Amino acid sequence: MKIALIGLPQAGKRTLFTLLTGRAVPESRKPGETIEGVAWVRDPRVDALHGIFQPKKTTYAENNFVLCPDATTGGESYEWLEAARRCHLVCLVVRAFEDDGVYHPAGSVHANRDRENLEAELLLADMELVEKRLERLARESKSGLNPEQGREKEVLDKAMACLEENRCLRELDLTESERATVRSLDLVTFLPVLAVYNVSEEELGTNFGAGAAAVSCQIESEVAAIEEEDERAEFLEALGLQSPGLDRVNAAAYDALGLMSYYTVGEDECRAWTIRKGASAPEAGGVIHTDIEGGFIRAEVMKYDDFIAAGTEAEARNRGHLSTRGRDYIVEDGDIMHFLHSS
Known part of the structure; x- marks a missing residue:
């Protein structure tokens, strides 16, 4: 499963990606370039099973993260969305911390505004794709549409009506056959969305509602720099946290994808396996x-x-x-x- 990290410039995407995957983002990264990395889904149950079996190998579940280019608003171009369309979950990284030394492209920090603007861009991007495809079908209809094209037009009409109501396509009740008809368009609002708020230390306990998680990239960077596990635990406890924010982000992404884990155990390996719920x-x-x-x-x-x-x-x-x-x-x-x- 691939998870797209999307956000405005200076929201913290790059830092979050590095913290999650352990993969540094090169300064020489080209504009528009995407980078992929793997993050373990830390699981206390795997840790407990490891303690009992003392296996030769212990394997956690994994999330595959894709660092996308900086998002832009205003509908000028949606190239920054290309990689996200081929992912399974969209993770919107939203800046919620104040820092006069870090500019904000909108001139001020307003997390919910930024989230709403990003969600609107996803809708507009899909609307643009659907509109172009409908225009092409309209041109082809002059010589008559074949049955397959006719079915496609029906589904696209439903999709456009949904998008025009500012509703994501995942809310649309389509059969699997209807979804397959438009799958080649890689419409991004079919995907589940998780909002990750990059907060200050003072806002770590803030509840941003359903479909959201809070993490402080600054605090997580400090945690990652502590080598001793006991010291890390003490640091987190002092902040009133039971686990690192990165674990919460991974778990929230896992849940948003509708996934869960089962385990195989033994002296050779204890392993978490990822499956869909149900x-x-x-x-x-x-x-x-x-x-x-x-x-x-x-x-x-x-x-x-x-x-x-x-x-x-x-x-x-x-x-x-x-x-x-x-x-x-x-x-x-x-x-x-x-x-x-x-x-």
Whole structure:
């Protein structure tokens, strides 16, 4: 899954990207260039499983972030959106901190205004694409539209009506067939959106509502510079925080994508696997290898809390906490699973 980081100049995108992925953004970065990096989704459950099994390898779930060019408002060009269209989640990085030494392109800091303007640009960008495609179909209709073009026009008309009402296309009730008809346009408002407010230390506890997370890139930079884990924990505690803001951003992105984790455990590896919420047991096995999904027989499942309470896999079995599940089982967040399948 790819997550696009979008925002106005000086909002903190670049710093956030580096903090999340550990990848430095070169000063020689060309205008319009995108950069990709991977961030671990820190998970206390993985840490606990690691402590029990002491495996040779421990693997967290991952988020793939794409640092997009600076956003512009006014509809002059939407080149900065090109990479975001091919992502799975749009993350709007919004400046919410005051600093006279850091300019703001609008001349003043107003976080909700900037968020609304960015969301409006997404709508306008999609409207422009839909309008151009409808104009092309209108020209082609002079010689008659084939059935496929006719279906496309119907869907595009619905999309344009939705956008003109200032509603994102993800709110539009379309069948999978209708979505497939316009998928090639890479319309960005079909994607879920997460707003990340880059705040000052004083605003770390601010609740920005649904679909939003708050982080202070300045504070996170200071946390990242502390080498000792105990010292980092003390620093966070002094700020009234239980975990780094980066963990909250990763978790919020994971949730906005409708994802969850299940686990495989053992002496060789403890690993978090990413699946969509509502996935069946065979689908969950398929993220490990397609052979597991195709040859699925059954899955052995333990609930994370039951396993932790038992302390060992053998004790969990003795307590009756291991169950056998078939093809119709819907995996739950935190399940510990072992798959049996034919080769």
